[in-house]
Amino acid sequence: MSQRPQTKSAKKRPPTKPPKNSLVAERRDRWPFILAALIVVLIGGLYLLYRATNQADGSAGTTAKSDYQVGSPGRGKQAPAFTLPATKGGTVSLDQYRGKTVLLYFHEGLGCQPCWDQIRDLDKAKTDLKTAGIDDVVAITTGPVDLIKQKVTDEHLTSVNLADADLAVSRSYEANKYGMMGNDRDGHTFILVGPDGKIGWRADYGGAPKYTMFVPVQRLLADLKAGQQ
Template sequence: MSNTDRTATSPRVSRRPGRARPPAGTPESEFDPRPTTRHRRVLLAVAAVIAGTILALYLVFQGSQVSKVQTRAPGTGSGYHHVAGQPGAGAAAPEFTLASSDGASVSLSHYRGKTVLLYFQEGLSCQPCWDQIKDLEQNQQALKSAGIDAVLSVTTDPAPLLAQKTTDERISTPVLSDPDLTVSRAYDANAYGMMGDMRDGHSFLLVDPEGTIRWRADYGGEPDYVMFVPTAKMLSDLARERT
């Protein structure tokens, strides 16, 4: 066969550097591994959607963190660093019924008509928390002068162990057991402890006779993790900040 005949019966496939070879029998016009303009636009659109979703989730997360706490100005009030979480002043106090260290079941509604100080604390492993309760009991007259009729403490340990601890510490204040953190989470009191969100921090809430929160102070959060506040100092913050 002459060169002329070979050229006529065997068309050349033009190949450019860096391009993949097309499968046998595939016209070159139907095989182009390079992304088309349409493909690039689709990829850019998908990337933009992913980036926008990530940004939106970040902003929601940041917003939720900001809504949880309102930092107090340093150096004011008692001098003990604290923030006010949510639910805060003006909100209805979430209702609860919990087993108490004295063997009874205690509901917040039982105290309707009285002003109650709720004290969320870390529990058995936190001796300063029990010292806090003792200090509150030793300053009952000051609490009464501040208009507080009763004190309830809430923590996450089992009621029988709390009963033994209150006996050992000679504490008469009811300490309520919230082992599944249902109440702690309702009050977001587990956001301020040294043990992560599995235990409460060191939070006080004042609930008025109608069941409305009038004051809140979370002393247990970063960076100081305050676990004991003298009652007089706590009451000075209460007097300055209550609504």
């Protein structure tokens, strides 16, 4: 009986490895995303720690001195006029608040969640603000008005929010000099404008070295009261 010739089993080929240059390029492309994620986690963690610490101090209406700078124009100066597009439609001018006391809040904007938390807390504290003599709050930030409107809707905010897309108004108040983003964004600035259109108080919290992006409302009102005396 003839025997079949034995066939050699096919050798398994090792999986094809991508070129070394391709792997290096792929890893290099991932680094910006990894770095951005780490920065977001770090900033978020620092913010949560800061807020937890300062809410405890601010909830009792403490008058402990806060760290903030005072830019120009400051107290006693005429507040620069402005007209800006509003997220509720149309435009809003500072002149509309003549005869009232309005708190202007310049903030970093779309990428700053603590800034939006600040507006939400101000919305909830309307009674306390009225007691402190504040009739209205107007928030101002850079960015397209449609994107700011979407953020306002997502956060269920009720206050007046204005878009200073070209930073012109922010520069007139020098509110863009006190933040983490250089001169390209606002920091965390509050300016109280009285019924006569003059500035009664100013606090620039967002400057170096702490770059504060959230202030408990009771701490804010304590600073305002102390700053007016």
